[in-house]
Amino acid sequence: MSNAITTEKVYDWLQGVTDPEVPVLTVLDMGIIRDVQLDTDEKGSVTATVVITPTYSGCPAMDVIGMNIRMALLSRGITKVNIEQQLSPAWTTDWMSEEGKQKLKEYGIAPPERKSDDALDMFEDDSVACPRCGSEDTELVSRFGPTACKSLYRCLSCKEPFEHFKCH
Amino acid sequence: MLDHLFYTLQLADNALILGHRLGEWCGHGPVLEQDIALTNISLDHIGQARSLYQHAAHLTNEIPQEQRAKIFQSVTLNNKINSGELLQEDDLPYLRDAWDFRNALLTEQPNGDWAYTVARSFFYDVFYFLYYTKLKDSKDAQLAAIAEKSLKEVAYHQRWSSEWMIRLGDGTEESKTRIQNAVNDYWQYSGELFVMSDAENAMLKKGIGVDAAALKPEWDAKVEAIFKEATLSIPEEKWMQKGGKQCRHSEHLGFILAELQYMQRAYPGMEW
Known part of the structure; x- marks a missing residue:
């Protein structure tokens, strides 16, 4: 089962994670996903590291978005999810x-x-x-x-x- | 290491205290749109402060335990450090006392009327736009990233406060009197921004910090240009207040912290 988890699939699942303030936009539409890394240990448990870039420094939606990404991936059989924030390069709406x-x-x-x-x-x-x-x-x-x-x-x-x- | 920490705290405290002051306008703005504007700007400042406190907590935790217990003069924070727990971002704003805060005196000055709030933000925004433009080339990659991100927000703040300076100065007789009074009163707090603290000097030498003193001519030119358009006069007073960066504050900071820290002091470790 865990063998079937690929970064392509993770990106697919991220299509289901939306901005709580603007629910029509997925995190991919907004351009805040910078990277996805998968790591499988010898027991077959998968750890996903998702790098996101915050929109505005004080945007309270970022914490909720991080939690929603975590839930979306854990429910698909990923054992551990790390959410990392990357500030540079700074997010811009040009990435939407x-x-x-x-x-x-x-x-x-x-x-x-x-x-x-x-x-x-x-x-x-x-x-x-x-x-x-x-x-x-x-x-x-x-x-x-x-x-x-x-x-x-x-x-x-x-x-x-x-x-x-x-x-x- | 200590200078690096103090430098980061100075930036963080400036952002937090001004952010808190602007947040005090919430529900009291003269019109709904400007009420929202101020709280939006406040949120940017507090967001920047949060990134900086995360970095400051990380820098504190890198200092060996026995030295870490001697950095601050705040009992509650020291209790936490002595317990061997690593610091989190929230510990620094909530558990430090006024004498460990390094914000410039300008940021803690009262909101006064709308004109005082605008003048205070204008002095700060013009300064921080120049400052973050330089800090984004810092050798500390984290500070550089925070500066790069914050710069986009400060550009917006600077535009907002500059426009209000012009709108009030070149407005009615009443608005002009009020903004000129505010400028005259808060001018004395603008000079401290350019007085280098020990931490700033040490970080400048390492290529981490910014030469704040060198930003003065550009700041003067920008302020002069906006004042001209706003038909305001630059105060003749040259004497400047200072002390905040050396942890010597006006009486206002204690009141700010009393409100800001109340919940964490009354209910330690409380979470929403």
């Missing part, structure tokens, strides 16, 4: 998958589009299309939202408020 961005949009959150090293000037904000009606006629309500990774916008066409996943 195209599929992840599409899922965000369908979920009602405007995805990050601008490249993270293309900094904004003071008093300048991202122009973001409304994820509901597609209108470009939107305005920023608050640069800080309910979680560290999101800002708040309002659509001036369909009048709906929405969140924008910040370019970071």
